[in-house]
Amino acid sequence: MSDTLPLLKMERISKSYPGVQALEAVDFDVVPGEIHALVGENGAGKSTLMKILTGAQLPDSGRIIWKNQPVNITSPGDAQALGISMIHQELSLIPHLTVGQNIFLGREIGSGIPGFINWKKLYRAAQELLDRLNVGIDARTEVRFLSIAQQQMVEVVKALSLNADLIAMDEPTSALTDRETDILFRVMRSLKAEGVSLIFISHRLEEVFEISDRITTLRDGIFVGTKEAATLTEAQVVNMMVGRELGELYPKTNRVRQEVVLQITNLQDNKELHGVDLTLHKGEILGIAGLVGAGRTALAETLFGIRRAVAGEIKIDGRPVRVNSPGKAIKLGMGLVPEDRKLQGVFLNMAVKDNIFISAMKQVTTWGFININKANRLAKTFVKKLGVRTPNVGQRIRNLSGGNQQKVVIARWLTLNPHILILDEPTRGIDIGAKAEIHGLMSDLAAEGMGVLMISSELPEVLNVSDRILVMHEGRVTAEFSRDEATQDKIMLAATGGLDQGGMLNENEHV
Amino acid sequence: MKIDFKTLSQKYGLVIVFLMLCLGLGLLTDRFLTVSNMVNVLRQSTINGIIAIGMTYVILTAGIDLSVGSILALTGVVTASLLQSEGVSVPLAIVAGLTLGALLGLVNGVIITQFKVPPFVTTLGMMTIARGLALTFTEGRPITGLPDGFRTIGTGSLGSIPMPIFIALIAFLLGYIVLNHTTLGEYIFALGNNPVAARYAGINTNVYIIFVYIVAGILAALAGMILIARLNSAQPTAGLAYEFDAIAAVVVGGTSFSGGEGSLWGTLLGVLVIAVLNNGLNLLNVSSFYQPVVTGVVIALALLFYKLLRR
Numbered sequence: 001m002s003d004t005l006p007l008l009k010m011e012r013i014s015k016s017y018p019g020v021q022a023l024e025a026v027d028f029d030v031v032p033g034e035i036h037a038l039v040g041e042n043g044a045g046k047s048t049l050m051k052i053l054t055g056a057q058l059p060d061s062g063r064i065i066w067k068n069q070p071v072n073i074t075s076p077g078d079a080q081a082l083g084i085s086m087i088h089q090e091l092s093l094i095p096h097l098t099v100g101q102n103i104f105l106g107r108e109i110g111s112g113i114p115g116f117i118n119w120k121k122l123y124r125a126a127q128e129l130l131d132r133l134n135v136g137i138d139a140r141t142e143v144r145f146l147s148i149a150q151q152q153m154v155e156v157v158k159a160l161s162l163n164a165d166l167i168a169m170d171e172p173t174s175a176l177t178d179r180e181t182d183i184l185f186r187v188m189r190s191l192k193a194e195g196v197s198l199i200f201i202s203h204r205l206e207e208v209f210e211i212s213d214r215i216t217t218l219r220d221g222i223f224v225g226t227k228e229a230a231t232l233t234e235a236q237v238v239n240m241m242v243g244r245e246l247g248e249l250y251p252k253t254n255r256v257r258q259e260v261v262l263q264i265t266n267l268q269d270n271k272e273l274h275g276v277d278l279t280l281h282k283g284e285i286l287g288i289a290g291l292v293g294a295g296r297t298a299l300a301e302t303l304f305g306i307r308r309a310v311a312g313e314i315k316i317d318g319r320p321v322r323v324n325s326p327g328k329a330i331k332l333g334m335g336l337v338p339e340d341r342k343l344q345g346v347f348l349n350m351a352v353k354d355n356i357f358i359s360a361m362k363q364v365t366t367w368g369f370i371n372i373n374k375a376n377r378l379a380k381t382f383v384k385k386l387g388v389r390t391p392n393v394g395q396r397i398r399n400l401s402g403g404n405q406q407k408v409v410i411a412r413w414l415t416l417n418p419h420i421l422i423l424d425e426p427t428r429g430i431d432i433g434a435k436a437e438i439h440g441l442m443s444d445l446a447a448e449g450m451g452v453l454m455i456s457s458e459l460p461e462v463l464n465v466s467d468r469i470l471v472m473h474e475g476r477v478t479a480e481f482s483r484d485e486a487t488q489d490k491i492m493l494a495a496t497g498g499l500d501q502g503g504m505l506n507e508n509e510h511v
Numbered sequence: 512m513k514i515d516f517k518t519l520s521q522k523y524g525l526v527i528v529f530l531m532l533c534l535g536l537g538l539l540t541d542r543f544l545t546v547s548n549m550v551n552v553l554r555q556s557t558i559n560g561i562i563a564i565g566m567t568y569v570i571l572t573a574g575i576d577l578s579v580g581s582i583l584a585l586t587g588v589v590t591a592s593l594l595q596s597e598g599v600s601v602p603l604a605i606v607a608g609l610t611l612g613a614l615l616g617l618v619n620g621v622i623i624t625q626f627k628v629p630p631f632v633t634t635l636g637m638m639t640i641a642r643g644l645a646l647t648f649t650e651g652r653p654i655t656g657l658p659d660g661f662r663t664i665g666t667g668s669l670g671s672i673p674m675p676i677f678i679a680l681i682a683f684l685l686g687y688i689v690l691n692h693t694t695l696g697e698y699i700f701a702l703g704n705n706p707v708a709a710r711y712a713g714i715n716t717n718v719y720i721i722f723v724y725i726v727a728g729i730l731a732a733l734a735g736m737i738l739i740a741r742l743n744s745a746q747p748t749a750g751l752a753y754e755f756d757a758i759a760a761v762v763v764g765g766t767s768f769s770g771g772e773g774s775l776w777g778t779l780l781g782v783l784v785i786a787v788l789n790n791g792l793n794l795l796n797v798s799s800f801y802q803p804v805v806t807g808v809v810i811a812l813a814l815l816f817y818k819l820l821r822r
Contacts, residue, residue, distance in 0.1 A: 306711065330713040344711045347704040349771055358701055359712045361694040368693045412712065 005068065007032045007197050008053075008084075008166060013062035015048055022048040025062070026223040028216055030166060033195045035188060037202065037212035037229070040241055041431035043401055045221040046201050050168050054086040055079040085159035089171040089429075091151050095144035100126035102143055103158045129157045133187050149180035156187060160196075167191070168199040173207055174429050177292045177457065178492075185211050203431060205234045206460070219243050242433050254446030256467050257282040260318070261451035262420050264303070267312035272298035274475035275312070280420065280451040285442055287466025288455045290495045295475040296455045297339050300424045303453075304336040305329040316420070330359060335413025337406070339424035339455075345409040346397050353379035353393040355408050360415040382411035387437060403427075403434025410441065421445060422453045427461060439465050459488045473497045525765060525780045528813050532784060536791040543794055550673065556786035557679040559756045560779070561734040563764075564686040565727030566757040567778045571690075571703045572720055573770025574630035576727045578619060579757060581641035583735035583750035586612045588645050590736060591654040591745035594661055601660045609732050615641060616728020620721030634724075638754070645747040655744040665740025675737045682730065687775045699723060704771030760785055763813055784813065 010028040014021075023045045030036050038046050051057040053064070055073040064071055066082055073079050079086075093102045100123045109125060111118035126139035135153045143151060152172055159167045173181045188198055188211060202208050208215060209229055217224040217240040224240045262280040267273055272295040280286050290296050301307045303314065305323040314321055316332055323329045329336070338344035347355055356379045357364050364375040379393040386407045390400055397405055406426065413421055423442070427435040442465060446452050456462045462469055469486045471479040471494035479494035537544040562579050569576045590608030593599045599607075615637065622633045667674040690696035702709040702716045709716050731750075739745040764781030766773025788809055792802045 304711075325715065326711060326713040327715055336711060338708075338711050343705075344707050347701050347708055347771070349704050350700065354697065354701070358697065358709075358714070361697060365694050368695065370692050370694070370697065 005032075006030060006065075007067060009065040010049070010053065011063050011065065013049065013052060013059045013064075015045075015052060015057065015059050021221050023052075023059070023221045026218065026221070027226075028223070029226070030197045030199060032165070032197055033192050034213045035192055035198045035200055035211055037200045037208040037215045038218070039202070039205070039208060039215060039237060040218035040224075041433055043220070043431075044218040044241070046218055047170070048221075049218070050086060050170065050199070050201070053079065053168065054084060080162050080164075083163055083165040084168070085162055085164035085166070086168045087152065087155045087159065087170065087172060089174065091148070091155060093143045093151055093154060096142060098123075098140050098142055099130070099137055099146070099154050100139035102154060103129065103139070103161050107161075125161075126157070129161055130154075132160070133157060133190065135183070135187065147180065148175045149177075149183060152176070152184060153187060156191070160191075164196065166197045166199065168201070170201045171203065171429065172200070173202060173204060179291070181207065203429065204458070205237055208237070209234065217241055238432055241431075252465075253440075253443045254283050254285065254467070256284040257449065261316065262303075262453075263313075263315040263318075265313045265315075267299070267302060267314065268310050269298060269302050269307055270310045272475050273302060273309075273312075276472070276475070276477055278470060278477060280453055282419075282449050282451055283446050284467050285446050285452040285454055285465055287462040287469040288453065288472060289457075289459065289462045289469055289491050290472035292457065294472040294495065296472050297424055298475070299472070300336060300339075300422045300453070300455060303329070303422060304334060306336075330416060330418075333416075333419040335416060335418040335421045337409050337413065337421070337423040337426055339428075341402065341406055341409065341428075346405050348398040349396060351394050352383065352388070352390050352397050352400070352408055355397050356382055356393075356411050356415060359412050363415065378415060382414060383408075385414070386411050386441060401431070401434070403430040403438070406430055406434070406438060407441075410438070414445075418450065420451045420453065422455075424455045425457060426454060427456075427458070459491060462486075462491065463488065471495050524816065525763070525777060525784070525813070528816060529780055529784050529787070532787055532791075532809075536787065536794070540791070540794045543791060548790070548794075550676075552783075552786050552790045553676050554673050555790065556782050557675040558734045558738055559753070559760060559785065560679045560782040561682050561730050561737070562727075562753055562757040563760040563778050563782050564682055564775060565723075565730035566754070566761050567764070567766055567773060567775055568686070568690070568699060568723040568726050569630070570758075570761050570766050570768060571699050571770055571773055572723050573703050573706075573768070574623070574720065574723065575634065575758070575768075576619065576724060577631065577634040577754045578615070578637035578641055579727055579731040580750035580753035581638045581645065582612055582615050582728055582731040583738070583753060584745075584747055585615070585641040585645040585648070586732035587735035587739045587745040587749055588649050588654055588747055590732075591657060591739055592648070594657050595654065601658060604661070605664075605736060608736060609729050612728040612730075612732025612735075613725050614728070616725040616731075617721060619728070620724035623724070624717035624720050642747075649745075649747045651747060653744045653746045657739065657743055657745075661736075662740045662743060665737050665742070675741070678733070678737065682733065683775065683779060686726075690775055695719070695722065700771055702770075756785065759810055763810055785810070 006029040008030040012025040012027060013023055014025055015023040026045065026049060028049060040046050048057060052059045055075045055078045058074060064073060071082060103126045104122055108117045109122040110116065123139045130137050130139055133153060133156065137150055137153060143154065156167065172184060176184060191198060200212055212229050214226055215229050215232060215237060216226040217237060219241060259282045260279055261282050264276055264278040267276040276299055288296050298307060302309050303323065305325045305328050314323060321332055323332065353375060357375050364371055364378055376393060383390060383393055388404050388407045390404060397408060427438055442452050442454065454465060463486055467483055469481045469491065470477045471491055473495055474497065481490060542548060565579065566576060586608045589611055590604050593604040593607055594601065619634055619637050622628050623630050664674050664678065669677050690699065698714050698719045702714060702719055706716055735750065738749060760781035761778050763784055764777030766777055785806065788806050789802065792805055797805060
């Protein structure tokens with residue numbers, strides 16, 4: 001591929017923000033019709049590089065060569081005009097407009113009379129583009145009715161409608177199920193076959209290896225290297241990203257004990273849960289796998305009192321309990337690290353310390369009055385204990401990386417010393433270094449006797465972190481595997497309902 | 512040094528605006544910077560100031576309360592009528608009036624949290640209902656002639672500090688302490704910042720939302736009492752559009768409509784900016800027809816200036 005003339009060449013790009021060298025003389029190139037992965041930990045400079053490419057930021061120095069011509073990209077409009085499109089992690093479609101309206105937003109097809117739109121023509125054009133990707137989306141559907149994956153397809157189509165030669169995708173798979181990811185990859189490959197180049201940013205190395213032709217690694221704003229994907233291994237890429245040998249990626253220190261800390265029988269919520277049975281032991285990390293929509297998050301939220309159970313029994317330390325609010329769940333010794341960190345977890349505009357002690361006000365107040373010294377001390381203790389990287393506890397949490405924000409959310413629960421910690425997608429969108437730390441932490445917590453319930457869509461995580469694995473499908477637990485017997489194939493089979501006909505595969509004798 | 516100036520002006524932008532305004536008015540008219548005029552400005556700003564404290568609480572939760580002007584009128588006429596009744600002591604009438612304010616706020620809060628009606632719509636309804644009740648209760652006539660003991664809260668003074676200023680100061684201090692040094696305040700900021708995360712963190716968000724509307728109701732009633740005590744008369748049409756003055760003060764003070772960000776210091780400055788402006792325009796003999804125009808323009812300019820500094 002190196003013999004092809006590059007479509008894009010970014011040469012010695014540097015960019016600094018006050019106090020941070022975000023990029024230092026980074027080289028990056030893309031050839032026509034390739035899928036080029038850009039990897040690196042959070043803060044490595046991937047986003048900055050993409051912002052410079054798409055005109056959202058200006059570089060301090062360096063030059064961009066597009067189709068053999070040096071170009072100045074000073075605004076997103078410039079980038080679009082050249083044929084460079086970006087699909088952001090947070091999708092930018094307008095929910096109450098139709099797919100067609102979204103695709104041609106701002107470029108509506110006129111009807112000859114100024115200000116009037118030719119809807120027929122617009123929808124026909126939109127549908128043609130959609131059909132070209134063969135994704136089965138109707139241009140007249142309102143976007144809010146589409147799944148995240150379908151919305152991503154619409155973004156791709158929007159980019160195509162701009163005649164993009166290069167589409168940069170920032171973490172497009174982070175919110176997708178495996179099945180949806182497969183569809184996205186199919187679309188990406190067909191785009192590639194048409195000669196469109198793609199930049200693929202992802203934290204999931206398996207995906208990077210599955211889809212990309214070449215891989216460029218950045219670390220702390222420095223270009224580490226661009227290599228053919230076929231010549232690399234995952235371990236090599238990890239080393240390039242973190243710049244050191246990562247000890248064990250999944251350290252395990254805990255031992256499952258005999259005592260049952262949580263027992264659930266026939267839990268139902270009339271919507272997503274149709275009778276869940278589950279037992280969690282002290283010192284155990286119980287992994288819950290399944291597809292999105294299988295009821296895993298519903299289970300976590302019902303346990304934590306956010307949703308209401310209509311039937312079933314929850315026993316904590318052998319005592320039957322009713323959980324009708326998160327406050328009650330907390331009193332019963334539970335903590336929940338929710339699925340969507342930004343929406344459900346952190347208070348972005350508040351300080352790190354507030355984010356830590358918000359659920360433990362009793363510990364930092366006397367008669368309802370906050371004792372600032374106590375509050376600071378509590379926050380500092382946990383920042384240190386969990387290795388949260390922040391200049392001080394007064395820092396706004398929005399300035400922290402995703403991994404550090406997640407550690408703060410975990411710290412919030414640890415202040416309460418819970419017996420049961422539920423983590424819903426604990427490492428989604430978090431870089432590898434922080435991920436290993438969070439896994440290590442979960443293991444340490446279990447070693448101290450906590451029961452840990454981990455929901456995850458990442459099979460390697462489920463397989464390597466859990467002591468025991470339950471698989472959910474359509475609101476029920478359809479299979480149970482011990483750590484040793486579980487494989488990706490077995491889990492996927494159970495998760496997709498492949499075991500339903502033969503009744504429940506139950507192997508809990510192994511526990 | 513450049514950065515220093517910037518952070519300084521970001522933090523104290525409104526203070527700078529306020530001081531510039533005072534300086535300008537001081538240069539334009541020598542009557543402005545006198546002790547008696549300053550006291551006058553403060554006294555004029557007490558009613559809006561007290562209402563604006565409650566409004567700050569409400570807006571911090573990303574809510575809005577359009578009913579405070581009407582609550583002021585209704586609690587005012589009810590208190591006045593109690594004061595004129597046989598056998599009702601002044602303290603009892605005051606407590607009853609404040610309780611009525613709290614109840615009306617409670618109704619707002621319960622409708623907002625339990626029936627999920629947006630605050631704008633709920634309090635718009637309360638605005639009309641409370642006003643209607645005030646008019647019905649009095650048959651449209653003012654209630655005049657209040658006992659002297661009660662009138663002290665509007666016309667008396669404590670040493671050299673006029674009573675209304677003293678009351679407003681106490682309200683501000685209490686409001687400030689609760690907002691910044693207690694669990695209540697911490698939860699108000701948290702749920703304004705991210706209501707979903709607040710719920711997941713175990714905060715019973717509904718309780719605190721109801722609380723802020725109760726606070727707004729009580730403070731509107733308190734402001735109403737000062738007003739009727741000063742005028743020696745309770746009008747069912749009192750407090751028209753007071754909610755907008757309070758909202759203006761809160762917004763000028765830098766509290767965000769999307770909730771979770773802002774401060775009572777900002778609100779205090781906002782109240783003072785508006786009061787100083789009105790006072791200055793009076794001293795400059797600007798026609799009362801033009802005054803709202805000038806006030807509006809200055810508020811808009813202040814916000815613009817403030818926004819530019821924040822970049």
